Amino acid sequence: MMRLALPLLLLLGATAGAQGGARRVAVVPIQAVSGDMTSRSGPRLTERLMSEVRGAGGLSLVTPPLEEPPPDRLAQARAGVKEAGTLRQQRDFAGAQGALDKALEGFASLASSLPNGNELADAYALRAAILYAQGKDEAASRDLVFALTLAPGRTLPLAASSPLFAQTVSRAHAALREQPRGSVRFASAPLGVAVTLDGQPVETTPVRVTGVPPGLHLWRTVLPSGEVTGGLVEVASGREAVVTIRPPGEGPGAVLAAALAGNRLDAPAVDAAVALGQTLRADLLLFGTVSLTEETGLVFDSFILAPDTRAPRRLPRITLDAELLDAGPRLRGLTSALASQGAQAGEPVALPVSPASQGAPEPRLLQVQYPVVERSEVPATPAVSAPSRAPLTPRKPLVRP
Structure with a gap:
């Protein structure tokens, strides 16, 4: 299972101050805020941002050391x-x-x-x-x-x-x-991700699955980031179990990613960002969301945070086409502003704040039946109907002389 919350953090160095010291900036992977973004827009946008940083004057891209692969x-x-x-x-x-x-x-x-x-x-x-x-x-x-x-x-x-x-x-x-059956309600951040239950699709979140047999069940989903997550849910007779789907991972990076995927930036998310920045010994944290609109395609909302100030600032909103063909010049302008202004880039915000615009209403809770049709253990033997008349006497074979 891919862990994008921390391993893909990027450390950027930018010249700052009269003495020419390096300003260390940690870029958190961009989070998609809706499940209909199937083109991995967040990771692709993060990669394009990396590319622009590599080519920007006065900025250098530093990746964290490789970690040992986990045991199988x-x-x-x-x-x-x-x-x-x-x-x-x-x-x-x-x-x-x-x-x-x-x-x-x-x-x-x-x-x-x-x-x-x-x-x-x-x-x-x-x-x-x-x-x-x-x-x-x-x-x-x-x-x-x-x-x-x-x-x-x-x-x-x-x-x-x-x-x-x-x-x-x-x-x-x-x-x-x-036994009486129960139900499972799936919620998620981001909204609108497709879920499978016991190997069968059950629509997109938020969704309630009714008629679920009491016992243990396996659920699974693929997030817009491409990460696969899943788990086990126990259902009791006549009760509803609730599963909340978030980006996988642990630690402050995962907390921040889950908040951004839910289109919110509040005090706990900022605390997680501060802890993440302190762990990485970064002067600045750059993070944000990407959303999808019918009018402009993709919208990139980003923030900059100095861990010692605990005061995030919103950077100018950037509109992009769905294929990111025009991303280069616009991301280049963002990194240039960050290199020249540092922690003073953007405008201060009051918490809590929604990174992406709230143009579309929250999806209505869907309700579907448990999708697995159980087969009987022993197939029924088809009944043979009684003949309506006696069978004909077979003819004798024709014998030629």
């Missing part, structure tokens, strides 16, 4: 499931449960990397079988329900390994169908 947690989770299966065959149920506990934690943290819930469902089914073997029937029943709801309409492979477990799965499935 998905491979670790899969290895944990395999280890649990081996320990179960050796009747080491406690060891198998411990291995599965770690594996399921890994799968949950990587939900956005899973194309569907099949692997999770198999892991929960295996843990259910292990818990049943230890007499922990209540916990086992819960895990078995999770296995069924994570991969609806799919036969659990583990059920074929034991007639007794197959009967248990069948009873759990029948009981699940009798």
Whole structure:
């Protein structure tokens, strides 16, 4: 999963003051404020800004040091499931449960990397079988329900390994169908992102999905920045679960990115920007949003902040075409103003403020039905209608002399 909140921060050096010292500026990736911007406008605009900074006199672009790639947690989770299966065959149920506990934690943290819930469902089914073997029937029943709801309409492979477990799965499935269903409401920053639930699309946010079977479900979405995010949501009978989708990541960079994606700049967002600037030892932070309008195409709203002042200033709004063909001269003017004026560029703003203009109303909350159609476990045998008359006596074959 891509992490754009901090790794793509750009450090710019600009000459400042009579003594010719360098003014350090951190540029935060530009955030799109609506889900209909499918061309990755934010990252593309950030790259164009980088290009203009590289070519600007008196400015130098400095990138942060490369970080070590994270360990392959998905491979670790899969290895944990395999280890649990081996320990179960050796009747080491406690060891198998411990291995599965770690594996399921890994799968949950990587939900956005899973194309569907099949692997999770198999892991929960295996843990259910292990818990049943230890007499922990209540916990086992819960895990078995999770296995069924994570991969609806799919036969659990583990059920074929034991007639007794197959009967248990069948009873759990029948009981699940009798329970009252719940709902899931998806909200997001930015608005209008397309969501999938259990592998099926459910319209764009904000949206409420009704008729959801009680249990655990996998959701996933792609943000306008190109980042893929997702997770698990537990639904209870007759209750509504709420999922709020934000740009992924941790720390002050992620907090600032989430605020900008929601088209707001308030005190907590400024505090996050200050902390980010102090961590990077930057003199100035440059951040903003890109929005889409029918009249002008793209609109770039940006701010500059000196961490020691905690007072953001709005830079002049820039209009661009959707393909950024005219971005060069306009971004060049912005970086030139920043190089010459520094922290005095732009105009002061009073918090809270909406970076992008509020021309379009907030989308109406959509309501859709749960999109997965469950298949029956055993296909019904078609009934053969009784013949309306007796069959004709077959003719004798013609024998030539």
